[in-house]
Amino acid sequence: MARIRNSKPKDSGDGYFRILGNKKLGELITKVQSTVTSAGTELERIIHEILKHKGQLVENVDIFLDKIPQNNSIFVLSKKSLKKSKIIKFEKSEPDFVLLKISSKKCHIIELKEGYLFDTKKAAGEKLSLQNFENTIAKKIPFATSIHLCCFNCEDKTLIMQGLKQKFTEDEILTGREFCKLFEIEYDDIINKRNQDQKDNFDYFIEELLTIDSIKSLIIEKLK
Numbered sequence: 001m002a003r004i005r006n007s008k009p010k011d012s013g014d015g016y017f018r019i020l021g022n023k024k025l026g027e028l029i030t031k032v033q034s035t036v037t038s039a040g041t042e043l044e045r046i047i048h049e050i051l052k053h054k055g056q057l058v059e060n061v062d063i064f065l066d067k068i069p070q071n072n073s074i075f076v077l078s079k080k081s082l083k084k085s086k087i088i089k090f091e092k093s094e095p096d097f098v099l100l101k102i103s104s105k106k107c108h109i110i111e112l113k114e115g116y117l118f119d120t121k122k123a124a125g126e127k128l129s130l131q132n133f134e135n136t137i138a139k140k141i142p143f144a145t146s147i148h149l150c151c152f153n154c155e156d157k158t159l160i161m162q163g164l165k166q167k168f169t170e171d172e173i174l175t176g177r178e179f180c181k182l183f184e185i186e187y188d189d190i191i192n193k194r195n196q197d198q199k200d201n202f203d204y205f206i207e208e209l210l211t212i213d214s215i216k217s218l219i220i221e222k223l224k
Contacts, residue, residue: 002035002042003197005204009034024212040114043152044096046193050185051076061085065141072103074184090136093129099182100143107143108182109134116151116163123167152176
């Protein structure tokens with residue numbers, strides 16, 4: 001998980017200052033909000049590092065597709081590598097991951113999310129985007145394709161379906177644990193790594209709160 005202490009938001013926190021009347025507190029909450037926004041990108045980075053270490057992350061999609069390895073391994077095309085491809089031309093936003101299982105000739109097109117709550121328009125948009133990309137890549141590779149949306153931090157598929165306003169079927173939904181099983185990586189290792197950052201975030205937030213004299217004084221007063 002991203003760390004609040006490393007956050008460098010562009011917003012100065014004026015909005016929170018107007019609501020709370022405390023400039024330093026406004027700046028701190030802005031850093032928290034910025035960290036929440038960057039958490040999904042940080043999760044992708046962790047997964048990329050794991051896949052790269054395993055030799056499964058494809059750097060050049062066109063070279064790979066020109067001569068697809070014939071073995072029992074899996075390979076992953078990232079959003080960054082797909083953007084550079086001249087074979088798979090997609091004008092809109094590419095999915096976060098395209099997983100190719102060589103032995104079974106299956107292609108899993110996956111969008112990765114931290115949470116699971118979407119409004120109806122957003123959920124429908126995510127589904128349409130995945131379907132559009134599927135229509136594009138299916139014409140270029142000899143694999144059976146499927147689309148999926150992974151809500152990494154929720155293990156209840158019923159909740160995920162509700163959060164996605166029933167726009168995705170159960171087969172199109174992945175929990176974080178199912179995602180990691182599909183990718184043959186360790187879910188618990190990722191969670192443990194992120195939990196370390198979570199503790200640092202909590203400690204940092206409390207420490208920063210206590211540097212604000214008016215808040216520290218108010219807390220002391222309330223504890224009497």
